Amino acid sequence: MSTAARRERERQRRRQEILEAARGLFCDKGYASTTVDDIAAAAELSKGTVYLYFRSKDELYASVVLEGFKKLEVRLRELADSDMPVQGKVDAILGAFVDHCVSNPDYFRLTQLFAGGSVRDNLPKEVRDDIEAHARDLLLLGAGVVERGIEEGVFRRDLDPFMASLIAWRTLTGLLDLVIFGGQLVRRKDTQRLMRQAMDLFMRGAMNRGVPRGEREALSRERGKSPKAGD
Template identity: 25%
Template sequence: MPGKKKESLTRFNRENIIQSARALFESRGIEKTAVDDIAKEADCSKSTLYVYFKSKEEILQTILLEQMEQLLSLLKENIEKEGKFRDNYHAVCKAMADYEKKYPIYFSCMLEKIELPEGQEKPDAPDVRWQIYETGEALNEEVIVLLKKGEQESVLKKGMDPVLTAMFFWSGISEIIRFSGQKEQYLKRRMNMSREAYMDYAFSLLLESILA
């Protein structure tokens, strides 16, 4: 019983710190949020916070892992549902665009480099960075599932490397979303085009590059 109480308290404290950090990251920004701010928001001492997390970076990585798992579930749902390859592709693009609109900070973080522990093979109890890496691999695998569906329908070019093509799609879709956000006002002023209209055009153009 004492063990269960301690485990429950650990979960409660970790979640309290994580949710406090989320609120601050999303209102102030990651760079402007310090460990002291998170501890104050969580109503705990800085030393207590360090019992559960080594640093602000580890808190952010823990949140990022949760967000990546959420995105993985979202993509899996859209990729594996019934329908033609093109329909699934555009559903994935829309899902990612909607996700970025809701979670811009974490979407941007996903595109940044995350270093694995140097000179270390995957341990029995992996660092959160290993978990992020594995979730990223799972995201790539889902895109490969989508590409295989296109191959089965004979709508894609033959002989493409599935892993490289998945990375091409992932980077292409992500950059279209990010770029359209940065240039939203320009698109409206220069071409009288909404961000959504530009993304639809760019997603279609990206798809055309690998169609048979």
């Protein structure tokens, strides 16, 4: 009797449908201007039903953010697991991250709103922990690469890999936020240059001065190669 299993599958699918509808509306109209009734209508359900699947608007929203996190994680893990030389790998990962954010600006907006926000507080602990766990995963991924770089002598020994990862992450999100939210502080067309400069600053700050231990090929090979980051 696999009825129960099918039931569960259908339940998950419905949940997913609501999530999709919510994502679309959130991206389209922003968090505040999207009502739960809107979402229900978009998913062709009544409001009450939405609340059968998500405990609150905030939880629904958090789930949307989480969804995107997971996609990004897949993309970055691929790069991290590839066998490029360390320095190129760092470039590639940072570049991919920037690219991801720039090509999904609405989505990025949502994530940032979550990160800096009132939403986080009124969230079931379980959901918040879930998100935090995924953030940690991404950071550990970065930390791993940095650690590898230290072992190979590319990066300074006194760098804390996890902290370095944190710093890079927050720097990029901070800047992207600025660009994408589009205050008049940065012109859109300077995006490329700004992000490049930030990544460059990070690399120079993190790298060993003398490039010791005969591993300089990685360094010179990648110098000047532009990381992809579609404008």
